Amino acid sequence: MTERTLQDIQEQLENLNRNYLSFQKRLSDNLLKLSSQVETIDYRKLAKLIKEQADEAKNLHEIQKHIEVLKEQEREKFK
The missing domain is CATH 1.20.5 (Single alpha-helices involved in coiled-coils or other helix-helix interfaces)
Structure with a gap:
């Protein structure tokens, strides 16, 4: 692999990691909102x-x- 290809892969992995962390944060926030809205039966x-x-x-x-x-x-x- 060329240096450029390795650099592209590294950037893609970093982007995926950022996207995953962002998704995880949004999911956590949404679960907190949802849990506050649910009434106990x-x-x-x-x-x-x-x-x-x-x-x-x-x-x-x-x-x-x-x-x-x-x-x-x-x-x-x-x-």
Whole structure:
């Protein structure tokens, strides 16, 4: 290899190293920003909310069934 080729390779390696260090710094900065934006999930509260929603859905289903029974009773009255 010529002296010029070795010098070009050295410059390219230095550029790659600078680019890598810059990328690593940006990645680190972005991860810090992201970690500050993430809320901690309280799984107990989440489970409680899911259970409440399921209970509410069950109650609504029971009400719908009761309404259907009442409608059927009304239909039977007019037959």
